[in-house]
Amino acid sequence: MYSQKVIDHFKAPHNQGVIDDADAIGEEGNPVCGDIMKIYIKVADDRIADIKFETLGCAAAIAVSSALTDLAMGRTLDEALALNKDAIVKDLGGLPAPKIHCSMLGVEALHSAINQYKIAHKK
Amino acid sequence: MSIYFDHSATTPMDSKVLEAMQPYWQEHFGNASSIHSYGGQAAVAVDMARAKIAEILQVKPTEIIFTSGATEANNLAIKGLVNGLKLRGIICPHIITSAVEHDAVLEPLNLLEAEKQITLTILPVNKQGIVSAEDLRQAIKPETVLVSVMYVNSEVGSVQPITELSTVVKQANNEKLANWSHLSVSERGDKPQLIYFHSDATQAPNYFDCGLENLGVDMLSLSAHKMYGPKGSGLLAVKGNVPLVALLHGGHHERNWRSGTLNVPGIVGLGEALALATLNREKNAVKVAEVRDYLVKRIVEEMSKVVLNTPLENNSPSHAHFSFLGAEGESILMALDLEAGIAVSTGSACASNTLGASKVLLAMGIKVEDTHGAIRFTLGKHNTREDIDELMKHLPGVVKKFRDMAPDLTPYQGKGVTAHH
Numbered sequence: 342m343y344s345q346k347v348i349d350h351f352k353a354p355h356n357q358g359v360i361d362d363a364d365a366i367g368e369e370g371n372p373v374c375g376d377i378m379k380i381y382i383k384v385a386d387d388r389i390a391d392i393k394f395e396t397l398g399c400a401a402a403i404a405v406s407s408a409l410t411d412l413a414m415g416r417t418l419d420e421a422l423a424l425n426k427d428a429i430v431k432d433l434g435g436l437p438a439p440k441i442h443c444s445m446l447g448v449e450a451l452h453s454a455i456n457q458y459k460i461a462h463k464k
Numbered sequence: 465m466s467i468y469f470d471h472s473a474t475t476p477m478d479s480k481v482l483e484a485m486q487p488y489w490q491e492h493f494g495n496a497s498s499i500h501s502y503g504g505q506a507a508v509a510v511d512m513a514r515a516k517i518a519e520i521l522q523v524k525p526t527e528i529i530f531t532s533g534a535t536e537a538n539n540l541a542i543k544g545l546v547n548g549l550k551l552r553g554i555i556c557p558h559i560i561t562s563a564v565e566h567d568a569v570l571e572p573l574n575l576l577e578a579e580k581q582i583t584l585t586i587l588p589v590n591k592q593g594i595v596s597a598e599d600l601r602q603a604i605k606p607e608t609v610l611v612s613v614m615y616v617n618s619e620v621g622s623v624q625p626i627t628e629l630s631t632v633v634k635q636a637n638n639e640k641l642a643n644w645s646h647l648s649v650s651e652r653g654d655k656p657q658l659i660y661f662h663s664d665a666t667q668a669p670n671y672f673d674c675g676l677e678n679l680g681v682d683m684l685s686l687s688a689h690k691m692y693g694p695k696g697s698g699l700l701a702v703k704g705n706v707p708l709v710a711l712l713h714g715g716h717h718e719r720n721w722r723s724g725t726l727n728v729p730g731i732v733g734l735g736e737a738l739a740l741a742t743l744n745r746e747k748n749a750v751k752v753a754e755v756r757d758y759l760v761k762r763i764v765e766e767m768s769k770v771v772l773n774t775p776l777e778n779n780s781p782s783h784a785h786f787s788f789l790g791a792e793g794e795s796i797l798m799a800l801d802l803e804a805g806i807a808v809s810t811g812s813a814c815a816s817n818t819l820g821a822s823k824v825l826l827a828m829g830i831k832v833e834d835t836h837g838a839i840r841f842t843l844g845k846h847n848t849r850e851d852i853d854e855l856m857k858h859l860p861g862v863v864k865k866f867r868d869m870a871p872d873l874t875p876y877q878g879k880g881v882t883a884h885h
Binding site for chain 1: 794
């Protein structure tokens, strides 16, 4: 059902945890739908210098969070904003159709964090 | 090490069943409908299985219809009856079922309702997943022709009070007949159409008596692979007075109720599996309940934020259904599988293709947010206390890992958040 890459991320997720002095935090989802993704970012020179996630969700949600943070790490804010669900699904070697929404949630959480940072720093 | 706790999904075939089936693939491969001796050998095997099954189910051998499994049996019971009644001039009858039925009952009923071929009442269940006889009594209408309520729920293991429900149906039928017979002959018209009772007993035979007489039901569905038999083999037991019409038409097999060359090895396996399950029923019920109770005890005593979704009394001995709050069921399932080779099941929405939370859990009044961490353990006759010990080496750590990975959920508590799917 899941690609090997999804399984690998699920078993040992990258960038999982919190950034205590994060510059911005994005959180999407709710306990009723069952998935919550929280993205912490640290920004330096307009780039994502550090990124971590906390996720409540299925194996796909965890793999998406892990892959998304890998993809966003080191990118400029605008490059990170351009990341979309297709990029994540492709990076993961595909996702079962009912799980595609998990990747949307991750993208939304990342975008929310970046937009908050931009508003706070009037970019 | 691999441990299987998903016996509601399917069971490993018993060696005795495999042995009984063995001669009917190659040696006695004949078509049971053929007249020559090859056919004769196959027909004798089918007849023997049929007689054995009929005795256990308290019906005549001619009241067994072999099918491809319980899904087909349920479809035959429901659609076959609606079509049969149509031939008697009964159009758009009323059917009653429960909110916790398997989709193999609910989906045909929903389809018939959408096609305006029936009207449908879906009975609620209480917190234990049980249908109330009083609710059934009140749901019965003059045009009711069928009540279909499962015996043992596959998801949570709740056992429906089938004899109590069938007594309600019998009383309603007796009233119908009494009212009719009190009319004068000129006013009477045709005898009233009685209500039939069907029960999907797929999860029952390992631990519960499935005799149609004892239960007071007219139709009962079974599947071999849930009782250590082969997949692709099942049956519908039908009392002779039920006016069914076949779903599959063709070579007039099964007294024209189900055409298709008989699955001889499958039928032999079904007969052997049901006989073994019946013979060892009490012994297995005690043994499995003992291991299940040990599982429940250890989880409840050793883990926090855990809800046992079904009380153990009045439940199938095989089932233990938990919600691990603040963790997600599919992740727990996957981690147990990948890390420890332990197979469980989940009622989590994320594990279903529709992403909908389990209808059964919601019908029992369990909060949507608590269904996401649902894990179903269904034990079988081979599970031991050592299996539970092994599980408990992994389960607390797996659940903790996902709880630690999750964001702080306290901001969400008490908020009327809504699902966005």
